Amino acid sequence: MSSSDIYDIAIIGGGVIGCCIARTLSKYDLKICLLEKEADIAMGTTKGNSGVIHAGYAAERKYLKRDLCIRGNKLYTQAAKELNFPFKRIGSFVIAVEPEQIKKLEEERKKGIEDGVLGLELIFDKKKILEMEPNLTDDVEAVLHAPSAGIVSPYEMTFALAENAAMNGVKFFRNHEVIKINHSEYTFFITTKRKEIKSKNLINCAGVYSANISKMLGLDYFNIEPRKGEYILFDRNELQLQKVLFPIPTKVSKGILVCPTMHGNSFAGPNAQNIFDLEDISTTTAGLKEILEGAQKLVKNLPVRASIRNFAGLRAVSQKEDFIIDNTDIYGFINVGGILSPGLTSCYAIAERVEEFLKLLGVQLKEKENYNPIRPKPEQLSDFTKEELDKKIYENPAWGRIICRCETVPEAEILNAIHAPVGATTVDGIKFRCRPGMGRCQGGFCRPKVMEILARELNRPFQAITKKGEDSNYLIAKTKDIRLKKIKKMEHKEIAEGVEEG
Ligand SMILES: Cc1cc2nc3c(=O)[nH]c(=O)nc-3n(C[C@H](O)[C@H](O)[C@H](O)COP(=O)(O)OP(=O)(O)OC[C@H]3O[C@@H](n4cnc5c(N)ncnc54)[C@H](O)[C@@H]3O)c2cc1C
Numbered sequence: 001m002s003s004s005d006i007y008d009i010a011i012i013g014g015g016v017i018g019c020c021i022a023r024t025l026s027k028y029d030l031k032i033c034l035l036e037k038e039a040d041i042a043m044g045t046t047k048g049n050s051g052v053i054h055a056g057y058a059a060e061r062k063y064l065k066r067d068l069c070i071r072g073n074k075l076y077t078q079a080a081k082e083l084n085f086p087f088k089r090i091g092s093f094v095i096a097v098e099p100e101q102i103k104k105l106e107e108e109r110k111k112g113i114e115d116g117v118l119g120l121e122l123i124f125d126k127k128k129i130l131e132m133e134p135n136l137t138d139d140v141e142a143v144l145h146a147p148s149a150g151i152v153s154p155y156e157m158t159f160a161l162a163e164n165a166a167m168n169g170v171k172f173f174r175n176h177e178v179i180k181i182n183h184s185e186y187t188f189f190i191t192t193k194r195k196e197i198k199s200k201n202l203i204n205c206a207g208v209y210s211a212n213i214s215k216m217l218g219l220d221y222f223n224i225e226p227r228k229g230e231y232i233l234f235d236r237n238e239l240q241l242q243k244v245l246f247p248i249p250t251k252v253s254k255g256i257l258v259c260p261t262m263h264g265n266s267f268a269g270p271n272a273q274n275i276f277d278l279e280d281i282s283t284t285t286a287g288l289k290e291i292l293e294g295a296q297k298l299v300k301n302l303p304v305r306a307s308i309r310n311f312a313g314l315r316a317v318s319q320k321e322d323f324i325i326d327n328t329d330i331y332g333f334i335n336v337g338g339i340l341s342p343g344l345t346s347c348y349a350i351a352e353r354v355e356e357f358l359k360l361l362g363v364q365l366k367e368k369e370n371y372n373p374i375r376p377k378p379e380q381l382s383d384f385t386k387e388e389l390d391k392k393i394y395e396n397p398a399w400g401r402i403i404c405r406c407e408t409v410p411e412a413e414i415l416n417a418i419h420a421p422v423g424a425t426t427v428d429g430i431k432f433r434c435r436p437g438m439g440r441c442q443g444g445f446c447r448p449k450v451m452e453i454l455a456r457e458l459n460r461p462f463q464a465i466t467k468k469g470e471d472s473n474y475l476i477a478k479t480k481d482i483r484l485k486k487i488k489k490m491e492h493k494e495i496a497e498g499v500e501e502g
Pocket of ligand 1: 012013014015016017018035036037038041042043044045046047048049050051052053054176177178179205206207208209213227228229230270312313314315316339340341342343344345346
């Protein structure tokens, strides 16, 4: 085995945490790879959450997640500037509708300010509150306003992190589920469903599977029990919110919130149900009813009939109810597990902590001379003036071919999503990068067109294009052509091997 075959760092899990750590470490002169079991990154909890960048006052002081949330929130300004992802500090309201709830808000304000949360204020003036958020229920008594809270598109940020990491040399292996790990002579032998990878250090960011990965190395000191949260998404412009709206929190969650998205939609959710199945992201009638009831307590005129989709995400909850970020007893193995909410907010602070652990392990963190922290903003039709767009279409007619009419996405944006570093290879990969299928018709019209473009650009058969990788085919075979079913398996192998980019 030559030393050039060995990575300095292998990261398991291509969610926001793995990709943020990969990008943070990509500034150093290290050989790094990231292994993801799905056909694309950001397809776990990272795509099923509220996308709120919390101010940081909410968790109890005994928890690490409180400190990392407060720090992580602050790091977003610089990250958004460098990585050009959709992010806005719109501020949040926690809403008291009964006088006795105000005491709790005052406690949170006081502690939050002591701990460095900027700008926290209690507002009692109902007229002012309703001017700041006209959709709010008239029952409001007072709000805790956190101006540093924000909203982000979590998956677009994760794609940006991965692209920038890849630009700086990190290798991404998608469709590489880790199934076994051995450790000997200071080397991790990581067996994936496709090949073995060797690395001197290993960072476990496998989300709800993080305890399973830890157990592969015999470290059985935590468990993950998923806590499911369901959502209802409303069509664009149906509820134009100014703020993220929270109720008074419960013991297990921040409660059912109502919130705008970066693309002009709004949503209500999540609820909180402890479950056992690490893959169960189904939505339920009872859950959706609970969400509607909760949301109607916060806003008047909830646009119930403008709901266009329901979805769910799984919080990775360990018995500590806190982040598990440990330099473990196995030299070079770092667990980053149990990253429940506010993991998205905390990701940059979590990555800083991992950097510190690597220093303690004696890993040489020497900055590369050619490190480039800037990931250019993907070009979008909506950013152009009419004159600019005319010029674009003249130079490249793909800017004039609108593929998704609900979200006005031209073919050129889809081509850029496919050919970006760590680019899209599936229909969901396109949807989450540039939005075809996110609108009112949910892909009913544009999906075949997106599939055609993917097949053409990736040079694959049309029927090999999937929703999200293996076992998610839209098309099994041409009608009556049973022979193609045999070809299916082979094509998936080709797909997997086609996405090993650096
Ligand atoms: C309902 C809900 C609402 C939330 N709201 C917020 C919020 O508003 N703000 C906030 O800050 N946080 C929020 N969070 C928390 C936040 O979403 C998570 O902390 C964050 O997404 C965790 O990211 P991750 O990378 O650890 O996990 P994931 O995104 O799940 O990534 C883990 C990855 O590991 C991969 N993987 C697993 N096993 C293997 C294997 N064997 N081999 C290779 N790859 C593997 C998975 O496929 C997955 O892609 C919310 C969470 C939920 C569920």
